[in-house]
Amino acid sequence: MKQTLRGADAGAILAGQPARLAALGVALLVSAAVLWLITQQVIPTIAFLCGLLVLAAAGFAVSRMPANADDAAFAAPDWSVTVTAIEQPGIAIAITDRANRLTCANALYAEWFGANHAPPSLAVDRAGLEALAIAARQAWRDGSGVVARLESAGGHDIWRAHAERAGRGDDYLVWRFELLRGEDIALTVAGRLAGPFGALLSRAGIEAALVGADGIIRAANQGFAERAAGDGSATMAGQEYAAQLRIDERDQIFFARDTRRASPQTLIQIPLDDPDKRGVSTGFDAKPSAAGGRANVGEDAPSLMLLIDGGVGLGGNLDGPGQAATPQLEALLGALPLGLAMTDRDGRFLFANSAFLRAIDLEDAGLPQFPSDLVVREDKAALSDAVRRFGRGPGSNGDMAVRLLSQPDEPVSLGLAGVRGLGEAAVLLSLADSTEETRLKRQIAQATKMQAVGQLAGGVAHDFNNVLTAIIGYCDLMLLRHTPGDSDYDDIQQIRANSNRAASLTRQLLAFSRQQTLRPEVVQLPDIVSEVSQLLKRLVGEKITFTIRHDRDLGPVRADPQQLEQVIVNLAVNARDAINANGDGTGKLTLSTRRVSASDVRKAGSDIIPVADYTVMVVQDSGGGIPPELLGKIFEPFFTTKEQGKGTGLGLSTVYGIVKQSGGFIFADNIKGLHGRPDGARFTIYLPVHHGEPVDTSKPVIDQKASKWSGGGRLLLVEDEAMVRAVAERALTRAGYAVTTASDGEEGLAEIVRGGEFDLIVSDVVMPGMDGPTMAREIRAINRALPVLFMSGYAEEQLRRDIDIDNMYFIPKPFSVQQISDKVGSILGLQERLPQDK
Structure with missing residues (x-):
């Protein structure tokens, strides 16, 4: 079209060319005459005339050139190619x-x-x-x-x-x-229909096809192609599904090629939509329209359409109620990856495949009588009503959110579809198997919760240590003015004893939050167990059979021996209490150690434990076990199942903190006995094997006793808590030191900048504004040899990891008057013997 128009334009131009040439000649002569009249010179006039003639000739030559070759290239392409x-x-x-x-x-x-x-x-x-x-x-x-x-x-x-x-x-x-x-399930089903699974369905008398939302066949098994097209190898993809069927006057479904004597087909539709975004479809209308219109199979997703021959024993050929699900149908639904179950019109379960049983966590216990038995009490009525509605109403499908008894805090989407032609069977239930996903969610939520609780516990313990430091310090100062015969002496001792008890609770909180001071050594677990075995026998009593087993070739672990002993004692005491609460006090307690290699961890496929070599300790009892709903809470601080006044709820939280701070992992589970009931609890502790060189277990030089210091000294005391500052100042002044106090890091630094001479800085770690480590670094820029004694409720190991300062010392809170006086004297005595480099 474009080329044709261009040709017509060229012809019109050539047709009018003589007239244009004559007009051009006249214009040239007139121009030359005007130029001669103005200039009265012949040569410029002739030159002007020649130039115009050259331009005219060039224009004529260009106009006679053929059309640009690129015009053909831009001609309309052949879009069919x-x-x-x-x-x-x-x-x-x-x-x-x-x-x-x-x-x-x-x-x-x-x-x-x-x-x-x-x-x-x-x-x-x-x-x-x-x-x-x-x-x-x-x-x-x-x-x-x-x-x-x-x-x-x-x-x-x-x-x-x-x-x-x-x-x-x-x-x-x-x-x-x-x-x-969007079509993962559909692609999987399409592939299986074309393979041996599709042939298996055909041999069972079930013809299957994957039909899109537009009614077009996407895939079909061999039997469907044989019945619909007469050729088992025929490709049915792309054809109308409804065109392959016909309906008689009694609304019975037949293949279009079937004779009048053929048996009718029972049609089942299984929508393959996303369970999380499932919409309510309108069902499948098997009646082909007069114009050959498409069948309605829902608006959003393809469906698996099953045609079951009426002669396979469905419908009236049943032995009794609950027998509607034939072996062929059970084999079909059991092979699908989606959890499926069927009920009768009254809502009684007929059967369920293994995926459905896994999804409801009843693979071992078996299927209950009604679907409402699977959900919490608040959802029972709604689910029962929905099952009856889908079972007795028109064929349709939908979904609803329910909370299973096995997962009361995790709502799941339960699909319901009304089916017809299966005798007693009336409702098809679908439920995705989310067991693994739910397990991972619980583990992540538990780890996040424990981390948050640990941070809270550590903060509370740190602040409470300041209060206890003041209480214990004032008690010590009061005891210096009272003798055992005074009337107030016993009261002060009682206050001090209770304060020390509270201090032990804060240490347990710090253990849970992994902020306690550890003295790690390279040790063997059997040696630790041997050290504490006699104590354990006395703790558990004579009625409980205590057994110890050790594997060979156990790898060494790096941990604090005293803290590991605390872990073993706490677990043994809990096991004893569980056995005593479950009967007459007789039972078994087993403590065993095992070797777990990196290959074993890799085979287990754990998402929590990194691949490495571990030495494992298992503490197992024959008590009543731990209620499943409490398994996720037993390591939380102050959570206890014991009677009021018989437990603080810090035993297992302390165990958890020690194990985690040692780089290990701890798990608690129940041992299943007869009839699926718990037959005791089991705690499993994984500690990584230490592959490095043996660590020097001797205490660092800062903790060694120095010679008695009696030379006094000048101290800079920096503490933001007024009560702790007052106690420490009185204690150190009484010990003969000259004490200068500061309420924060800025004020302490100012004392040094003003030229203050000190032998030791005693400082808190966490303070508003400039904290203790920042102040110490600024002071070291002025006097790099000045020692610093940090007071803190946090772990010394963590403090040294975060603060890289030489000549640094540590005293944990709470401390007594005597402890801080001795610590300062020890440091000053040590400094006297060290070479000074200021």
């Missing part, structure tokens, strides 16, 4: 021009987005529209644009889109769309 070239499996391709008009698209694009919609104006969410518009602008400007995530308006499908500028004149955009999610 392009369509054939862009037909790629799994990728939707569309070509648009600069006006964003759809020029060409493959079949998959038309199926996903429709042939009347061009990018970026597609049926996607608002964010997707904006992303497509941005990608289009980038492609026109830079040559390409990408949309990493494009979600459909209903949220069922997610694509990745890429736009690229193309064409000789860069006048087109080539769009490519790849499906990221």
Whole structure:
């Protein structure tokens, strides 16, 4: 068309060419005459005339040249060739021009987005529209644009889109769309129908087809092709599903090729939609319309359509109630990855596949009588009503959120579909097996909760240590003025004793929050068990049989021996109490050690324990076990199942903190006995094997006793808590030291800047504004040899890891008057013997 128009224009130009030449000649002569009249010179006039003649000749030559060869190149392309070239499996391709008009698209694009919609104006969410518009602008400007995530308006499908500028004149955009999610189950089912599983269904008398939401067949098994087309090898993909069937006057379903004597088919629809975004479909209408219209199989997702021959024993050929599910149907549903179960019209379970039993955590216990027995009390009535409604109403499907007894805190989506033609069977229930996902969620939630509680416990213990430091300090100062015969002496001793008891509780909180001071050594677990075995025998009593077993070739572990002994004692005492509470006090307590290699951990596929060599300690009792609902709480501080006044709830939390601070892992579970009931509890502790050189277990020089110091000294005391500062000042002044106090780090630094001479700085660690370590670093810039004694309720090991300062010492809170006086004297005595480098 374009070439034809251009040819007509050229002909018209050539037809009028003589008249144009005559007019051009006259114009040249007139121009030359005017120039001669003005200049009265012949030579310029002749030169002007010759120049005009040359220009006219050049213009004439250009006009006679043939049309540009590129015009043919820009002629309209043959789009049928392009369509054939862009037909790629799994990728939707569309070509648009600069006006964003759809020029060409493959079949998959038309199926996903429709042939009347061009990018970026597609049926996607608002964010997707904006992303497509941005990608289009980038492609026109830079040559390409990408949309990493494009979600459909209903949220069922997610694509990745890429736009690229193309064409000789860069006048087109080539769009490519790849499906990221939306048909995973459908693709799996389609593959199985084409393989041995589809042949197995055919031998069982079940013809299956995967049908899209538009009623078009996507895949079918061999038996369906044989019944529908007469050829088992025929490809049914792309044909109308409803066109393969017919309905008689009694609404019975037959294959279109069946004779009048053929047995009717029972039709079952299984929607293969996303359980989390399932919409209520309208069911399947097996009646082909007069115009051959499409069958309605739902609006959002493909469906697995099952045709079961009436002669396989369904319907009236039943032995009694509850026998509607034939072996063929059970084999079919049992092979599907989705959890499926069937009930009768009254809501009684007929059967369930293994995936359904795993999803409800009843794989060993078996199926209850009613679906309502699976959910919590608040959801029973709603589920019973829904099952009866789907069982007695028209064929339809939907879903509802319920809370299972096995997972009362995790709502799940339960699918319901009414089926017809299966005798007593009336409702198909579907439930995704989320056991593994739920387990991971619980573990992550438990770890997060324990970390948060640990931070809270550590903060509370730190602040409480300041209060206890003041109480114990004032008690010590009061005891210096009272003798054992005074009336107030016993009261003060009682206050001090209770304060020390409270201090032990704070140490347990610090153990739980992994902030206690540890003295790690490379030790063997059997040696630790041997040290504490006699004590354990006395603790558990004579009625409990105490057994110790050790594996060979156990690897050494790096931990604090005293803290490990505390772990063993706490677990043994808990086991004893559990055995005593469960009967007459007789039972068994077993403590064993095992070797677990890195290959064993790798085979187990644990998501919690890193792959490494471990030495494992197992403490197992024959008590009543731990209630399942309490397993996630037993390590929390102040949580106890004992009677009031018989436990603080800090025993297992201390064990948890010590194990975690030692780099290990601890797990608690129940030992299943007869009939699935707990037959005792088991605590398993994994400690990583130490592969390095043996560690020097001798105490550092800062903790060694120095010679008695009696030379006095000048001290700078920095403490933000007024009560702790007052106690420490009185204690150190009484010991003969000259004490200068400061309420924060800035004030302490100012004393040094002003030229204050001190032998030792005694400072708190955590203070508002400038903290103790920051102040110490600033002071070291002025006097690098000045020793620093830090007071803190946190762990010394953690403090030294966070604060890299030489000549640094530590005293834990709470401390007594005598303890801080002795510590300062020890440091000053040690400093006297060290070479001074100021």
